[in-house]
Amino acid sequence: MLTAEEENALATQLQRDNDLEAARKLVMSHLRVVVSIARGYAGYGLPQADLIQEGNIGLMKAVKRFEPDRGVRLFSFAVHWIKAEMHEFILRNWRLVRIATTKPQRKLFFNLRSMKSGFAALSDKEARQIADDLGVKPEEVREMETRMSGQDVALLADDGDDEGFAPIDWLADSHSEPTKALERRAFDQLQTEGIEHALSTLDDRSRRIIEARWLADDGGSTLHELAAEFGVSAERIRQIEAKALTKMKTALSEGMAA
Structure with missing residues (x-):
């Protein structure tokens, strides 16, 4: 432990001569302060050694920025920096997903558990009281309570899990799986090319009838409309259509086999 005079002399020497x-x-001389502060965060379930190490980083930052002519002891100045580093470490590692990002959320994260009267959910009155004490909104208190009461869930199933089921099974989308998408694309391309090839085997009249009956965007033409166009009976159009479809099926089968 250093006296005020020794501390002032060392800080001046550091500031002046680096x-x-x-x-x-x-x-x-201030490592004991870091250890003492780290004990206060034992309830977050993180290793004390890691908390102390993060606190030491904060202490070194405080030493670097300490100005002895301000008239305050290094202890008082360093507490803020030590806690700041520990807070960042806790927020980064307490959960897989960072639980607090805004200033009100951080304030609630480090105070809500100590301000709750028990393990039961907060009542509306308690939530409003905590919100007033911390200067935040009641809905932010509720949201943080929900976040802190939840637990991380593994995305993949544990090898020792007999059920062998995990959230990843809900998230899997076989429709968008790359190999499936490539198969669909290849199949669609094959179908398109196959139909075009099958149409090319028809004569002009047969092709016109098939396109008008089956490939038109406006719903297709009727047998009577095509009969009037070609000057034949509707029955004749039906016969040409049936023959053309049979010929196209044969061409498509041959194309698939190839």
């Missing part, structure tokens, strides 16, 4: 040995002494 003396790393002075910085080391200031850091080493």
